Amino acid sequence: MESQFDLLCEATFENEGIESSYMLKRSNSINGVLIAPSFRLTEQARIALSKNKNVDGLTRELSTIATKILGNHFNKVSKEFGNLRLS
Secondary structure, three states: OOEEEEEEEEEEEOOOOOOEEEEEEEOOOOOEEEEEEEEEEEEEHHEEEHHHHHHHHHHHHHHHHHHHHHHHHHHHHHHHHHEEEEO
């Protein structure tokens, strides 16, 4: 059985202690391609979180940074590939 998605490429970027990665996939059932984003904190960022008493605030801040990073890469990729959607 064929996979619903064909992986076209996968890229990982690090910025301010957050690794953001995306997988660019072509869907067999949807017209076009989509990006499946994921984020992972680097070891340095995890240590900083464990030492910070205001973990919730820092987590929100890191989440905001991660969203901006993904947004920037999504915009660059969508210009090259056209019809993209975030999954």
